[in-house]
Amino acid sequence: MDDELLMVRVAELSYDEDKTQDEIGSLLKISRWKVGRLLTQARERGIVRIEIVHPRARRLGLERVLVERFGLTEAVVVPSPSGEESTLERVAQAAADFLTTLRPVPRTLGVSWGRTLRAVAEALTDGWAHGVTVVQLNGGVSLNRRSGGAAGLAGTIAQRASGHVSLLPSPAILERVETKLAIEADRTVAAVLEEAAHAQAFLFTAGPCDATSAHVDNGYLSVQDVEELARRGAVGDVLGRYVDADGNIVDPQLDARTVGVELGRLRAAKTAIFVTAGPAKHDIARTVVTSGLCSVLVTDETTARALLEEQ
Numbered sequence: 001m002d003d004e005l006l007m008v009r010v011a012e013l014s015y016d017e018d019k020t021q022d023e024i025g026s027l028l029k030i031s032r033w034k035v036g037r038l039l040t041q042a043r044e045r046g047i048v049r050i051e052i053v054h055p056r057a058r059r060l061g062l063e064r065v066l067v068e069r070f071g072l073t074e075a076v077v078v079p080s081p082s083g084e085e086s087t088l089e090r091v092a093q094a095a096a097d098f099l100t101t102l103r104p105v106p107r108t109l110g111v112s113w114g115r116t117l118r119a120v121a122e123a124l125t126d127g128w129a130h131g132v133t134v135v136q137l138n139g140g141v142s143l144n145r146r147s148g149g150a151a152g153l154a155g156t157i158a159q160r161a162s163g164h165v166s167l168l169p170s171p172a173i174l175e176r177v178e179t180k181l182a183i184e185a186d187r188t189v190a191a192v193l194e195e196a197a198h199a200q201a202f203l204f205t206a207g208p209c210d211a212t213s214a215h216v217d218n219g220y221l222s223v224q225d226v227e228e229l230a231r232r233g234a235v236g237d238v239l240g241r242y243v244d245a246d247g248n249i250v251d252p253q254l255d256a257r258t259v260g261v262e263l264g265r266l267r268a269a270k271t272a273i274f275v276t277a278g279p280a281k282h283d284i285a286r287t288v289v290t291s292g293l294c295s296v297l298v299t300d301e302t303t304a305r306a307l308l309e310e311q
Contacts, residue, residue, distance in 0.1 A: 006030075010038045011048045056093060062304045066289075066297060069308065073271070073295040074098075077304045087300045091277035092119035095203075095298040098273065100128045102201070106271070110137045110199035110261065111157060112239055113150035114214045116275055117205050121156040134158035135196045137204060138239045138260025139170035140218075149218065168192045170259045172240045173220045177256045184259065196261050201271040204294075206284045209234040209242060229254075236284025238263060238293060245283070247291025266293045273298065282306045 009028065013019040014035075019027070021035040028035075042048040059077040066075040078094045080087055099120075109132050111117060134157045140150025151167050158165040170189060174180040183189055207213050209230045215221040215237065226234075229251060233244040240258045242250045247263070249255045266272045274294035276285045279302065286307055288294050 007038045007042050007045075008047060010035055011042045014039055015048060056097065058094070059301050059304065062301065062308075065308060066304060070289045070297075071292075072289070072297055075296070075304075076298040077301055078299075080300045080302045087302075088116065088119050088277045089123075091275060091298060091300050092116065092123045095120045095273070095275045096123035096125075096128070098296070098298055099124065099203070102271075105129045106132060106200035108133045108135060108195065108199040108201075109157070110135050110196045110202045110204075111154050112137045112204035113140045113153055114205050114207060116277060117203065118153045120203070120275060121153040121160075124157060124160045126160050127162070129161040129163070132158065132161040132163040133166060133195075134161070134163060135166035135192060135199060136168035136260075137196050137199075137202065138258070139168055139172040141169065141171045166192050166195055168196070168259070171220065172215065172218070172259060173254070174257045174259065177253075180257050180259055189259075193261065197265050199269075201273065202266060202269050203273045203275070204239060204266070205275050206236050206238045206281065206288055208236045208280050208284055210280070212280065213237070215240070235287050236281065238266070238284070238288060243284075243287060243291075245287055247287050247293060263293060267291075269295065271295060275299070276303060278303070279306070 006028065010024055013024045013027065021032040024035045025032040057079060059079060062077045063075040066072060066077070076094050076098050078090050081090050111134055134154050136150055136154050154167065155165050168189065170183050174183070184193065207215070209226050211223045211226065213221065213226050216223055216226060229242050232250050234242040234250040235245050236243070239260050241255055241263055244250050272294045273296040274288050275298045277300050282303060285299065285303055289297055289307060
């Protein structure tokens with residue numbers, strides 16, 4: 001039996017027939033040490049591929065490549081689901097798991113809003129941390145009176161950490177610059193923005209520049225507005241600020257009417273956790289990771305591969 005065939009036979013006996021290394025050695029008349037060496041070589045050559053299929057498993061190889069390629073502190077990549085579970089649910093659970101194990105526990109956590117972070121908030125368990133103050137990073141009072149928005153998800157994250165919440169009582173985008181400046185000059189609003197800007201950790205997502213945008217859903221922009229932003233080069237929004245593929249603000253006038261923390265705070269942060277899921281957000285996800293807006297990426301395997309393939 002040649003060496004390659006022997007390697008295959010050892011792998012079959014080990015993984016298909018669940019034989020011990022001693023049993024394999026006895027059957028094939030080789031030492032258990034050679035059995036172990038052949039199994040190692042089989043994995044290295046790709047003859048044997050081991051896949052962990054639990055929904056909370058991670059793709060460690062992809063994570064290492066992402067960290068090296070984009071200069072991240074950490075990456076969390078989960079397998080894309082094949083069953084009824086949605087990609088968003090799986091990524092949200094991974095983000096919740098990451099927050100739960102984050103050390104040191106941040107005394108102040110700045111959060112954005114949107115469907116993705118709502119899912120993260122719901123995935124967190126009671127007692128995920130203790131005494132954390134959760135503060136809104138950008139305005140989120142819905143203009144169409146939808147419930148369960150920015151304030152609700154920030155409150156859920158804080159409540160499940162037996163902590164406090166600092167809400168930003170303002171819409172995301174205002175009609176006039178003068179109104180925005182007046183609101184930000186209010187003592188209460190200014191205090192929340194100052195607290196948010198100096199949070200120990202940031203948790204945020206980003207939205208695509210299309211009709212599915214949360215800004216359209218919540219009445220801030222029309223479908224025609226986001227179509228015009230896309231025509232001008234916008235790939236999506238981060239903290240409500242629409243950026244192009246290089247992370248530059250697309251419409252300075254719109255940005256001047258946007259309430260919230262500046263993007264420079266994310267770039268300067270030690271812990272800026274970006275959570276993104278699904279192909280609709282691949283363009284904005286690429287912008288966030290390549291323009292230094294995050295230090296930690298939590299995403300699905302398909303998105304991770306798309307980011308690496310583009311590079």
